[in-house]
Amino acid sequence: MTPSNRPLSPHLLNYRYPLLVLMSGTHRATGVVLSIGTLLLTYWIAAAAYGPESFDRASRLLGSPIGYLVLFGFSFSLFYHLANGVRHLLWDIGWGFELPVARKSGAVMVAVTLACTVVTWIAALSH
């Protein structure tokens, strides 16, 4: 059979996802992470409501290495969902649907996410 130049159907296992596909999936994934993260928010508020001892215990737990890891994941998810959410709101008013613009705004929002996450952690760890 002679080889042809016709495009092959992509297979899920070797398909390189375009940025926009990955970003859309990540938006939903971070939304789910943040929803589960509300348990953490409720725990923190509850610990404070039950008095100084439980508040100190929660502070120690959140200040432990595992606590930091969870908080880091939470902060990254929050900033990503926030930045990409603004992009969704811009789409809602009809801005930026063209593919090149959508790619560019996607890259900008990833940069904004990383910048906000880094600045937050520098501020949190430097005092």
Add this chain to the structure above:
Amino acid sequence: MSMRSPLGRARGLGSAKDGVSHFIWQRLTAIALVPLSFWFVYSVVSLAGQDYGHFRAWLGQPGNLTMMVLVIFAVFHHGQLGMQVVIEDYVHDEKTMFTSLIVMKFAAVLMAVFSVVAVLRIALVGG
């Protein structure tokens, strides 16, 4: 005269007519959460490492308490709307889907009410 077929009517399927409300509340809470999220992250960063007394005094300020209640309302409302869509998309068995939806919505209301009660207690009740 209805244009629907007798079978379509008997099945009772079709729009529940509350999609617009879902859409609008998701966007309203999203817009609100833009400034609220930045306020929340800024607050948590400045509270990091502080003791219970400081946290209490901070939450005792009417402005901070108001913002905290708004954060709780917006976060849980936005979160449960998003999780509803995720469950509806990925849970295909009808019984499991409705059960998951009910459990998720009850959990969101429970955590939201508990969180509001907790912050009000911390801020308003002397202890």
